[in-house]
Amino acid sequence: MxxxxxxxxxxxxxxxxxxxxxxxxxxxxxxxxxxxxxxxxxxxxxxxxxxxxxxPITPVMRLFHLLGEEWERLELPETPDDPLKFKDTKPYPARLKDYRKRTGERDALVVGKGMLGERAAVVAVQNFKFMGGSMGTAIGEGLLTAADAAVDAGAALIVVTASGGARMQEGILSLMQMPRSTIAVQKVREAGLPYVVILTNPTTGGVTASYAMLGDVHMAEPGALIGFAGPRVIEQTIREKLPEDFQKSEYLLDKGMLDRVTDRREMAAELGNILSVLMAPTGAVQRELPEPIAEATTQPANDAAPEAAADELPKAAE
Incomplete structure (x- = not known):
């Protein structure tokens, strides 16, 4: 005092x-x-x-608004806190401890599963408030866990991105998460399940260069900054003034890089409509054709009973 x-x-x-x-x-x-x-x-x-x-919105609040009250949180694998013994102005473990205390989360990814309308979904949400949503080994492991859960449940995989890029404190291990996240997406694709990406403000760096741009459908919130390098870096590099809305979600929609720009309050309903087109309702049984119809469609009409057709022809006069 x-x-x-x-x-x-x-x-x-x-x-x-x-x-x-x-x-x-x-x-x-x-x-x-x-x-x-x-x-x-x-x-x-x-x-x-x-x-x-x-x-900005917390991952838990976003999962609640997308999946409703009955969503279930997935436990994610724990990863080493300081694999490279990195230190800048403070040791890396001290930074992690600080952000864990601020956010109440272990790292920058929260994964939940639940229902979007009549379709099952696994939703992975990045938390920008945890070290800028930076992509480290924890996010790579989390995405692989989310993909496996989606495949096991026959659910869609939805990833909500918010990141400044790779986590410098993990060096090459962070960059390795780019191909690992691509493998996670491929698992979902091979299972014939939808992969939808929701890009929020901001989505940049290695996240944009990997799983954020691999979706079957790309959606974004209004006014979100989306790109690899930021506009300031690009202007300093090319020494030219960029358009005012450059790298904003509306600009990217106009250029064909996004499928939808959707207000957050309408996102759950929009996702439900998209999944209703891409997959069958969860638990629905594929109706089989009745047996006689199935048999009739297996051979062309012209091939039906040639002997019977021959009997119908007039006999030659003796």
């Missing part, structure tokens, strides 16, 4: 505490600068009711 705090009158202290409490109840939109009551913002799935700006 400093000298200024010591001499501050109790009334002034109370006023500042009241302001802090008020700020905890309200959120200012960075797009329209309007204040929204947090309870109202959460009811809108963290989408600004004034301008439609999509605020």
């Amino acid at each position: 400093n000298w200024l705090t010591d001499i501050t009158p109790p009334g002034i202290k109370k006023m500042f505490r009241a302001q802090d409490d008020q700020q905890a109840l309200w959120t200012r939109c960075p797009s329209c600068e309007q204040m929204t009551f947090n309870r109202d913002l959460e009811a809108e799935q963290m989408v600004c009711p004034n301008c439609g700006h999509h605020h």
Whole structure:
């Protein structure tokens, strides 16, 4: 406590505490600068009711809004905390400990399974608040686990991306997750199941260069930044001014790189419609043709009973 705090009158202290409490109840939109009551913002799935700006959302909240109340969390394999003994301004294990305390998650991926309408789905969600959603061995293992779960359950695999790219603290091990995540996608494809990607703000780096662009269907939230290198890096490299909406989801939709740009509040319904086209309802039994019809369709009409056809011909006169 400093000298200024010591001499501050109790009334002034109370006023500042009241302001802090008020700020905890309200959120200012960075797009329209309007204040929204947090309870109202959460009811809108963290989408600004004034301008439609999509605020960050936690993985658990996203899974709840996509899969409903009865979704089940998948346990992901634990990976080594410091395989390369890496240290920058602080040791890598210390960074992990800090982010685990902030987010309550072990790493930057949360996987849940449940139902989207009448279709089973496994949904893997990246958490940008955990080291920028960076891709390390934990995400690689998590995606392989999600793919195996989808194949075992005959479910669609849906990945919600949010990442700044590879995790530098894991070096080459991080880059190895690009082919490993591709293997995860291939497992789902070989099983004949859909793989859908939802790109959110931001999706960049090695994530964009691997599993984020391998979907059967690519969807994105409005205004999401999507690309490999960021626009600032590109401008400095080519020394040219880029279009204002360059690498935004609407720009990529116009250029044919995305299939849909969908408001978060409509995402569950949109995904349900897409999965209803790509796969049969979970638990549905494929109806077989009745036996007589199945037999009739196995041989052409012209080949039916040649002996009987010969009997119908007039006999030659003796």
